[in-house]
Amino acid sequence: MDLPLNPFKAALRRSEPLYGIWAGFATPYAAEIIATTGYDWMLVDGEHAPNTVPTLLAQLQAVAPYATHPVVRAVHGDAVLIKQLLDAGVQTLMVPMVETAEQARALVQAMRYPPHGIRGVGGGLTRATRWDAVPDYIRTAHEQLCLIVQIESRLGVENAAEIAAVDGVDAVFIGPADLSTGMGHAGDASQPEVQDCIRRTIETTLAHGKACGILAPREEDARRYTDWGCRFVAVAIDISLMRQAAVANLARYRAPTQPAIVSTTY
Numbered sequence: 001m002d003l004p005l006n007p008f009k010a011a012l013r014r015s016e017p018l019y020g021i022w023a024g025f026a027t028p029y030a031a032e033i034i035a036t037t038g039y040d041w042m043l044v045d046g047e048h049a050p051n052t053v054p055t056l057l058a059q060l061q062a063v064a065p066y067a068t069h070p071v072v073r074a075v076h077g078d079a080v081l082i083k084q085l086l087d088a089g090v091q092t093l094m095v096p097m098v099e100t101a102e103q104a105r106a107l108v109q110a111m112r113y114p115p116h117g118i119r120g121v122g123g124g125l126t127r128a129t130r131w132d133a134v135p136d137y138i139r140t141a142h143e144q145l146c147l148i149v150q151i152e153s154r155l156g157v158e159n160a161a162e163i164a165a166v167d168g169v170d171a172v173f174i175g176p177a178d179l180s181t182g183m184g185h186a187g188d189a190s191q192p193e194v195q196d197c198i199r200r201t202i203e204t205t206l207a208h209g210k211a212c213g214i215l216a217p218r219e220e221d222a223r224r225y226t227d228w229g230c231r232f233v234a235v236a237i238d239i240s241l242m243r244q245a246a247v248a249n250l251a252r253y254r255a256p257t258q259p260a261i262v263s264t265t266y
């Protein structure tokens with residue numbers, strides 16, 4: 001069989017925005033539900049959701065029949081973990097807290113086989129090669145792999161040009177929560193100096209011919225970042241959507257201040 005294509009990587013080169021959703025439930029069942037809703041991509045979060053390599057694999061398998069593309073965020077940029085994720089069939093990998101070009105180059109190396117990198121060969125043991133059904137995987141894998149590095153610190157913003165320039169970095173994704181918190185604004189990305197960093201990072205990334213993305217669950221933020229040039233925007237978080245809907249639904253019957261009648265005491 002042919003090496004599965006990466007339509008997300010190809011779409012990053014187009015001009016229309018790609019709308020995504022954070023998938024934080026860490027279960028294949030919830031991931032599959034999300035995959036049926038029509039978003040262009042979903043972020044399967046291995047950083048802050050309680051995921052492991054096997055749970056990420058199960059979610060990849062669950063969403064495989066659907067058009068929504070799974071972007072998997074690793075908990076960190078360790079080359080050994082990246083090897084396992086790629087072997088499990090991750091095509092688009094996001095790595096948090098990349099602050100230097102050196103870190104970005106190490107990530108590219110982790111995703112490439114020698115002589116271009118250090119990725120170990122899993123061959124017929126791996127889902128990535130479809131258990132060896134894909135011929136010539138070693139020579140062609142990099143064509144369909146996509147690396148997204150997260151810039152989410154002041155240092156990362158300062159080094160954005162060098163990071164975006166790294167050959168093999170396909171896109172930059174801004175983390176507004178970590179960026180604003182690291183700048184002393186406790187998750188408030190609306191602060192002018194945070195907005196300035198976000199805008200500069202977008203402009204710098206685009207100037208290096210790379211796509212830029214961001215998490216923006218509030219509509220006005222999503223529209224502004226899209227106007228500023230963001231190509232892929234996560235406009236929702238599944239867990240937040242469920243909680244907001246549950247709270248709003250109950251509020252139709254009972255005031256939010258009124259305690260639950262049935263309560264569990266610890």
Ligand SMILES: O=C(O)C(=O)C[C@H](O)[C@@H](O)CO
Nearest residue numbers: 048152175176177178179215
């Ligand atoms: O800094 C950010 O913003 C992100 O990287 C996304 C957060 O980690 C996300 O988990 C918020 O829910």
